[in-house]
Amino acid sequence: MYLTKLGVLETAKLIHEKKVSCEEVVKAYLKNIEARKSLNAVIEVFEDALSEAKKVDEKIKNNEPLKELEGVPMIIKDNILIKGKKAGCASKFMQNFVAPYDATVIKKLRDAGVIFLGRANMDEFAMGSSTEKSCYGICHNALDESRVPGGSSGGSASAVAANLACATLGSDTGGSIRQPASYNGVYGIKPTYGRVSRFGLIAFASSLDQIGPLTKNLEDSAKLLEIISGKDSNDMTSSKEKVEDFSKFDMKKTYKFGICDEVEEKMKNIVTKPVYDSIMKRLEEKGCEFVHFSIKDFNLCLPIYYVLSTAEATSNLGRFDGVKYTVRSANAKDVNEIYLKSRSEGFGEEVKRRILLGSYVLSSGYFDAYYNKAKKLQQRLTKQLTEVFNSCDAVLLPTTPNVAFKIGSKGDNPVDMYLEDIFTTIANITGVPAISIPCGKGENDLPLGLQVLTNKFEEKKLYSVASYIDALLKGENA
């Protein structure tokens, strides 16, 4: 099935040039979804996908003007609202919630002609790194079903890798797009904080969350980000910063890369180190320079992340209370019991753990010791990292320490799972954009990801650098 191997831009071209009908494309994807049902990447296929495809074909037949991505099928993470469809963050607590409005990103994709195929599986309320914590069951890695797809956007990444859609949307609070992208060998970007409107994204940690695309190639990633970016009057934290033509990559001969000492230190004990070393060597051979720098607070990333993200989450998740939207406990006798029992029965263990942690760090007497301290460190860390960009184009680091792990192998100690985020949270804490691109193979021939970071709102440069490395790794610009 060559059709479903194609990305967003290629598919749009084929459909618009009448080489294939939109119906054929959508049918091919629906067939794949059915064939790879065991992945459990897609938790709902929208009934109207096929009829939407037929409408596109009708338009083409009538020679009506077509939108840029008219007829391109995408799958959306279960925490982004599509009007009239369910959106439930893979939580049984939210399983009956039907979105009454479109998220801004959905509106923008709709305006670009995208067809929505279905909802992607995820860790409940985007809390997790393995997509094992979903009320719809465990999601599997597209390349090895005995392994996790990563998380929390595991369904979105697995779906792209298994060719269940042209592309997907995920959300990234601490690595939730990049880590699963890495585990499934696809491209995933966490844009600059404020680049993409969060209106209609069910919030986990408002100051860290960003929506981003997961794609089969870089061009698709850049094009989709271009479409969903921009100031939104419904989101005060969205930025007025100009949205450049990300998909027009600059072609430079060499780049100057930053390498963080503290990351190098961590990599000493990592089995995948040779893969990254060889990439550096090849870049060096091409004439690229490397600047080594130290970020003293790098080791504080995880503590800062877990204090800030849980504090915001505990407040953001208060609205899921059994009074509205959520499933009310059948055993509740009064209003206090509605809260206590509904929330106790509705939320999964990991979500409860983080709600408790967040309540603790915000509680009176501890606020300064945790929340305020984390906020101050966040500022310090941001200053340290953004200064690095004065002397280099981009910072390189692995996305994850290793390839996708086995399902069930990190179930006992939540902190083991939290360590999955050691290379990814820095981009969320500092707000800079970060992309994970496939960069080689590790154990069992499973994919690894390389992260490219640039300064805030430098997505155009980010894509240019990423495409330079991507081409080098594919042997295209040797």
Next chain:
Amino acid sequence: MKDYEVTIGLEVHAELKTNTKCFCSCKNEFGGEPNTHCCPVCVGMPGALPVINKKAVELTIKAGLCMGCDINDIAVFERKNYFYPDLSKAYQISQLVRPICLHGGVKLDSGKFIRLNRIHLEEDAGKLVHKSETVGTLIDYNRGGVPLIEMVSEPDMSSPEEALEFLGKLRENLIYADIAECKMQEGGMRCDVNVSIREKGQKEYGTKVEMKNINSFKAVERAIKFEVERQKDILENGGTVRQETRRWDDVLGESSSMRSKEDSKDYRYFPDPDILAIEIPRENVEKIRKELPLLPVERKEKYMGEFGLSLYDTNLLLSEKVYSNFFDECVKLYNKPKSIVNWIQSQVLSLIKDEEEKEIKISASNLTKIIEMLEKKEISQQDSRTLFAKCWEEDIDAKEFAKSSGMLSTLSENELEKIMDEVISENPKACEDFKTTPDKVMPFFIGQVMKKTKGKANSEVVRKYFTEKLK
């Protein structure tokens, strides 16, 4: 019984007069069918985000300027987290560390200054509607997200009377500056009261008790009096006052305990990550300051000083913004403040029936025209009343109507006097009789004058003239 001192502090909430809610574009309007002024933002839908209403920030700054507050350069919104079904997001967007206004205060008539600690902006919650046993309790989110200011006083009041006066002054300022309507019966203004007592001479404050749910001025007074007595009883009987929050029941006329200090809620305040800090440029503050209308205290000075009105008349005008504004408008058109206030008092107020809507149905232009015609003796006293009533009913021009209906004398005073003198010289007999039986002869004179003037003379003027001339 020992001598006690009472210490009172108030936290006063007022709903701002904006067109839309504080963080979304839903209508800010009292009433309406339940859940009709709602959107994903104000019902706390998943994924919805707040966007600050600039007008609400402006009105808060305006309130601060009316009360002499300092305006912060940067204001931060925080989340106050707690669970209650009327609070859709399980947090209220409020302000803690950096409110829009700080300090300031209000001067009572006695000259005592009651300090404010702060004025901050926050959102209102929805309302629970308790239905029958079978239906249960329903939630109406129409009020959810309506902008509120909270004005927090320092514990500077020492009697219920002072508390009432303070509250009254806050309310007046908000109404006069068009910031809030403060309709107590619609919950547009609400009040929490902190009361403590201590033995006279004691330095430290006594234990503070907070009372919530107070919805009228009268209730504020009753609640404070009740609480002072309750605390005195406890102390007199050798007990200690417990720090707690009590709920006032205005029907029963008593308060009951809601929660003690130990059970007090931890609101886990933190800066709302969805709302960026608001910068308040100085020039915006100065612009708002320049556009402030005269406040009651300033109007009072003007009325009593510049216009020489009595305290009684001044208070009467200031008792309602519409009266004061109407008066100011009239004075601009016809600079006889005393005559105008007399007319407002005797005529205008007698026609205002509706206690709720104090609507003045005559224009300032018509009222001043009537007063002016009367004072120039162009119309009679009686006609002026008729004309006033007519103008209240219909939107006509007072002068035009006076002309067309023959009320207005078009004779000059000189012409009329000449005619009246003619009547006197032509009727010596009647003049003689007038000295003994004036009441019998007067109609004859008036008749003669009317005949000569074709009815254009003002009978009042004629009557007065003959009385004086033939005395």
